[in-house]
Amino acid sequence: MSISTGNGRLVERPEVHSLLVSETTPDQRVGAAAWVDEQLAAGAKVFYKSRPCDWGGDDPRWLVGPAGSSCARWAFRTGQLEIRDFAEVIDLAGGTTRGLRELQAAEVARGLDEGWPRLAMSQESASRPLADDAEIAEYAEQEAGYDELARRWPLTTLCQLTLAHESSPAAWEIAGLHSGDIVDHQWSAAWSDGRWHVRGELDVTVVGRFSAALDGALRQCLHSEDDPTLRIDASGIEFLDVGSAQSLMLAGYAAARRQRIVVHGARDSVRNVVTAVGRPPSLSFTAETSVPR
Amino acid sequence: MTTTSWAGSSSLEHVGYVYDSTTGFARGVLSQVRAVLGAGGQVSAVVDPGEAETLQDALGPGSAITFTPPAELEDSNSLFFDHLRDVARAPRGLVLAQYSVFGIPDGRLRRGEDDINRQLAHLPVTLICACSTTAASTRLATAHGVHPRLLVDGIVRDNAAYRPADAVVQAGSGTPILGLTFRGPADLHHIRGHVRAVVSAAGLDDAAVDAHVVAVHEAALIVANRLPDRPGAPEPCELDMWATDTAITAEIRAPRSAEIAASSPPPEGLEYVRLFCWHAASFDAAGTYGVRVLTRRSHPRP
Numbered sequence: 322m323s324i325s326t327g328n329g330r331l332v333e334r335p336e337v338h339s340l341l342v343s344e345t346t347p348d349q350r351v352g353a354a355a356w357v358d359e360q361l362a363a364g365a366k367v368f369y370k371s372r373p374c375d376w377g378g379d380d381p382r383w384l385v386g387p388a389g390s391s392c393a394r395w396a397f398r399t400g401q402l403e404i405r406d407f408a409e410v411i412d413l414a415g416g417t418t419r420g421l422r423e424l425q426a427a428e429v430a431r432g433l434d435e436g437w438p439r440l441a442m443s444q445e446s447a448s449r450p451l452a453d454d455a456e457i458a459e460y461a462e463q464e465a466g467y468d469e470l471a472r473r474w475p476l477t478t479l480c481q482l483t484l485a486h487e488s489s490p491a492a493w494e495i496a497g498l499h500s501g502d503i504v505d506h507q508w509s510a511a512w513s514d515g516r517w518h519v520r521g522e523l524d525v526t527v528v529g530r531f532s533a534a535l536d537g538a539l540r541q542c543l544h545s546e547d548d549p550t551l552r553i554d555a556s557g558i559e560f561l562d563v564g565s566a567q568s569l570m571l572a573g574y575a576a577a578r579r580q581r582i583v584v585h586g587a588r589d590s591v592r593n594v595v596t597a598v599g600r601p602p603s604l605s606f607t608a609e610t611s612v613p614r
Numbered sequence: 615m616t617t618t619s620w621a622g623s624s625s626l627e628h629v630g631y632v633y634d635s636t637t638g639f640a641r642g643v644l645s646q647v648r649a650v651l652g653a654g655g656q657v658s659a660v661v662d663p664g665e666a667e668t669l670q671d672a673l674g675p676g677s678a679i680t681f682t683p684p685a686e687l688e689d690s691n692s693l694f695f696d697h698l699r700d701v702a703r704a705p706r707g708l709v710l711a712q713y714s715v716f717g718i719p720d721g722r723l724r725r726g727e728d729d730i731n732r733q734l735a736h737l738p739v740t741l742i743c744a745c746s747t748t749a750a751s752t753r754l755a756t757a758h759g760v761h762p763r764l765l766v767d768g769i770v771r772d773n774a775a776y777r778p779a780d781a782v783v784q785a786g787s788g789t790p791i792l793g794l795t796f797r798g799p800a801d802l803h804h805i806r807g808h809v810r811a812v813v814s815a816a817g818l819d820d821a822a823v824d825a826h827v828v829a830v831h832e833a834a835l836i837v838a839n840r841l842p843d844r845p846g847a848p849e850p851c852e853l854d855m856w857a858t859d860t861a862i863t864a865e866i867r868a869p870r871s872a873e874i875a876a877s878s879p880p881p882e883g884l885e886y887v888r889l890f891c892w893h894a895a896s897f898d899a900a901g902t903y904g905v906r907v908l909t910r911r912s913h914p915r916p
Binding site: 507522524525526560562563589590593594596597598599 | 750751799800802803806821824825827828831832835883886889890
């Protein structure tokens with residue numbers, strides 16, 4: 322599976338719960354439409370949740386309008402693609418996370434009953450403030466619901482973060498909760514073989530989300546039962562600027578006492594920037610890139 | 615040139631000293647301190663309590679060394695300069711200043727060090743500035759960049775990494791290899807690609823290409839961050855690069871924001887730019903603010 326980042330770049334994704342970050346609504350639509358087309362072509366039934374007009378979405382059914390694809394329009398007519406806007410979803414779910422999870426489970430059950438071999442869900446940026454711990458916990462529970470469904474059923478989920486619609490704190494929380502699989506303009510990250518594979522170019526335009534995702538990856542490792550070390554496969558990092566290196570340095574200082582960060586396979590250029598900025602004792606480099614057995 | 619004594623010198627000796635531990639600190643400077651005290655000169659140490667204790671123990675009771683509280687000197691450069699003048703009495707005195715005791719940002723420290731070189735060059739005093747190997751990389755870069763000489767293994771040597779404040783990076787000489795306009799950080803992804811392509815074609819080796827790309831990126835960020843804050847599209851920034859047989863020069867410039875005075879101190883980020891090139895300097899002229907980056911070829915072109 323691949324995700325278009327909206328700037329013409331395709332990123333190969335093996336994961337089932339991803340976050341697509343876009344700067345603007347037009348960028349978001351390019352990426353989302355390409356993902357939906359791919360799911361439809363793979364034979365999946367797609368459940369798409371869009372922003373209503375009064376949330377800054379000019380047409381909740383843009384996907385099957387002129388901005389969408391003929392494939393999506395055909396799938397909408399045949400029932401392979403279902404679109405609901407957030408107002409309708411909130412109404413059906415009773416405005417609760419539990420209600421939302423029940424709605425999603427019902428959609429999965431219905432899709433399977435209809436005989437679809439695969440299912441896919443995506444939802445546009447929801448403009449949740451995520452300003453306090455209780456709301457962040459609710460959001461985390463909602464996201465965990467997708468993972469739970471994916472463990473039981475052949476479900477792929479694409480969450481969307483459109484920066485034009487979200488506050489900086491919300492973008493931080495959303496990126497942190499999706500550290501497992503994030504596609505953000507010129508960089509991406511995903512877990513594979515026990516390592517956090519980071520690819521692309523990390524600079525000032527993405528450093529906030531990179532820091533958030535790095536924080537999320539550290540937290541995920543901390544909950545590991547055996548070794549809490551965060552192993553970053555950096556062989557795919559093509560550029561790292563000073564601000565991004567500082568994020569890595571600060572993550573090293575902020576990591577829990579028993580936690581370490583090991584950076585695997587970094588290019589000399591990446592290593593040099595980190596070394597120049599400052600490498601905390603908890604952060605080390607190794608040339609080794611293969612996964613130990 | 616190397617030396618172990620400044621007895622014959624009648625001007626400022628501004629020496630950098632990088633040490634790795636408290637005991638290493640004292641061991642490295644002890645012979646210099648003893649030599650000055652032995653000649654009847656004044657020694658003032660502006661150091662942390664740990665280093666003060668180690669020095670005092672090493673010199674023994676009754677030593678004439680003076681420990682000057684950093685708080686008496688750190689409020690302004692002029693207080694520190696006055697202290698240097700006080701110590702600069704015959705016979706030649708020594709001030710031992712430890713970076714870590716001064717709670718000032720890198721930009722101000724760099725400016726103060728440059729001012730010492732410029733304004734106090736005639737002063738018959740020795741100033742040893744000590745920086746720990748565990749200091750931030752930018753502070754270590756300052757220690758290496760502002761001192762004409764370094765104290766290494768008890769011996770003072772000429773410092774090849776010294777970059778005088780008046781070593782202005784000249785732009786416009788050589789063959790133009792790039793001229794671009796960009797409108798802010800979002801364009802830097804593309805700018806980096808162009809810079810990489812032209813400096814590779816200009817013959818820099820891979821490591822120098824990587825470092826130059828980082829230096830230009832960070833310099834461009836400094837300039838973009840100083841753009842006037844106006845509604846609408848931001849003012850364009852301009853990037854020009856030139857190549858000679860010995861170096862590659864980049865100049866990034868943009869209109870200066872009215873809120874930023876021409877006399878305002880150099881931005882902190884310049885210290886980071888300097889980590890990745892031979893020299894970098896900011897300039898401010900006729901309402902234009904800019905940064906120039908110079909990368910020297912490791913092997914000059916024949």
